[in-house]
Amino acid sequence: MTPRDLALACALLTRLPIPVATEFAANRGAKAAWAYPLAGALVALIAGGIGWGALALGLSPMIAAGLVLAGQVIMTGAMHEDGLADSADGLWGGWTKERRLEIMKDSRIGSYGVLAMVLSMGLRWSAIAALGSALLPALLASALLSRAAIICLMAGLPNAREGGLSRAVGRPGAATVTLGVVLAVLLSLALTGWIGLGLALVAAAAALICAAIARAKIGGQTGDILGAAQQICEIAILAVASVALV
Numbered sequence: 001m002t003p004r005d006l007a008l009a010c011a012l013l014t015r016l017p018i019p020v021a022t023e024f025a026a027n028r029g030a031k032a033a034w035a036y037p038l039a040g041a042l043v044a045l046i047a048g049g050i051g052w053g054a055l056a057l058g059l060s061p062m063i064a065a066g067l068v069l070a071g072q073v074i075m076t077g078a079m080h081e082d083g084l085a086d087s088a089d090g091l092w093g094g095w096t097k098e099r100r101l102e103i104m105k106d107s108r109i110g111s112y113g114v115l116a117m118v119l120s121m122g123l124r125w126s127a128i129a130a131l132g133s134a135l136l137p138a139l140l141a142s143a144l145l146s147r148a149a150i151i152c153l154m155a156g157l158p159n160a161r162e163g164g165l166s167r168a169v170g171r172p173g174a175a176t177v178t179l180g181v182v183l184a185v186l187l188s189l190a191l192t193g194w195i196g197l198g199l200a201l202v203a204a205a206a207a208l209i210c211a212a213i214a215r216a217k218i219g220g221q222t223g224d225i226l227g228a229a230q231q232i233c234e235i236a237i238l239a240v241a242s243v244a245l246v
Contacts, residue, residue, distance in 0.1 A: 001179065005032035009039035012169070013147070015077045016042070030170035033154060034180035036147040041187070044143035047071035048136040051128070055135075065128035068139070069121060083227020084120055085113030090224070091217045100217055101161050104224050120231050127238035134245035137191040138238060141199050146233035148184035149207035150226045151177050157211055160220035195244045199237050206236040 004020070009032055011020040050071045054064035073081065089112045090104030103110075109117075131138050155177045159167045172180075188196035210229040214221055 001031075001034060002028075004028075005035040006038050008032040009035035010042065013039045013079070014043055014075050016075060029168075030154065030172040031176055033151045033169075033172040034176045034183065036150055037144040037180055037184040037187070040143035040147035041140050043072055043075045044139040045136075046075060048139040051135050051139075061129040061132070062125070064135075065125050068128055068135075069125055080227040080230045081117055081120065083224040084231040085109050085117050086224040087214075087228035088112040088116035091213065097160075097218050101222070104218075104222065105164075116228075120235060123235050124238055127235070127242040130242040130246060131238075132246055134192075134241065138241035138245055141188040141192050141196055141241065142234045142237040144184040144187050145200055145203040145237055146230045148181045149203055149210075149233045150230050151180040152207055153211055153214075153221050153226055153229050157215060157221040157225075158219070160214070160218040160222050160225070165223040166221060166226060192241070192245060195241075198244065199240060202236050202240050203233045206233045 005028065007018050007020050008028055010016050010018045012032075013036060047068045051064045051068040054067050055061065059067075086104045086106075086109075089106075089110040090100040090102075092112045093103050093110055094100035128135065128139070151172055154166065154169075155172050155174070159171075161167065185196070185200045188199055190196075192199065207229055210225070210232055211221075214225045214229075218225075
């Protein structure tokens, strides 16, 4: 493990201007996956700061939540949202594994993808607006745990296609997965107390459901599936946090 793994994780999962040597990125690959939760936390910290600033200026919780989401989308390039949309189109728009993967690779968005995006943004928006003073710890916990879910799916499911970003990055080993998950859970506990353990269990349940659907429909995972799992886990965590932490 190396501190430069965080820079690589940020380069892969965000649009933040953090330089990474090409040779290091090519050689490190999935070994840097333990830092994915930290990359997500960095995005959440900046977006949460925007939300706190909006609330301090007297803006409504709904407007502050919208600004939080806008900040997240800008900083990540909407890559996880794009994965959710592509997964929804492919998994429910095709009848065979081959057709589902073909649809997921298509850059055009269909009805299932549009609906998935609208529902995702709406549910997250509502949950974030309801967090109140728990805004920052809930955002950080959801970012940490949902990215830990990505690592678990990368390791636990085979690649569903021969090419693509997920196969290029590779599959993390047990030590990488363990470090990433333990780090995410411990930081979530530090941020939210024992409620963080419940949030981790919620994330695990959501990730298992995503994994079961992906295995049944396409036989494994792709980059789009990983993005979709992150979004679904984040929605579940924020929904529970909006009740448990308020």
